[in-house]
Amino acid sequence: MPKFLEGQLTAKGLRFAIVVSRFNSLVTQRLLEGALDALRRHDADEDAITVAWTPGSFEIPLIAQKFAKSGKFDAVICLGCIIRGDTPHFEYVANETAKGIAQVMLDIGVPVIFGVVTSENLEQALERAGGKAGNRGFDAAMTAMEMANLLKKIETEEKLQS
16 A cells, blocks of 8 residues: 655744745735745744845845755745846746756755746736735745645654664
8 A cells, every 4th residue: 555645734843934035025025924824824933934035036046045054944935026027037037036946945955935926017916915816925835834744754754764
């Protein structure tokens, strides 16, 4: 019979770092509020949450890397907002931010969650930051909890088998 491992949706006993872009703060502040709401609803200890603000989304991976490498956090939640403009700048920032966040997670082995909204315009971004499309910050925090707990289960399984 197969063994199934799943992460629990609880923040109890976990430590989180949240990296938030200040650029497009009308959106990112709402994403942060959503993430904090999710963590609080799932029993996070307020003292176990650290929030750092970056100038923009492009800078998120560096701070996420510092947090992930520190060994002090069970997951890092990355929140930003990149809105398409009239130049290719959007593609460069969005692509490099996504790649950087993924690279940190793979290199360090700590869940580093992509909660960066990419949209065509401010209206779409706001819809994803607490509007009719939900709140991607809330979603990112839920993913962080599940992944952190899943990794703990896998580590426990590995210890039992060795």
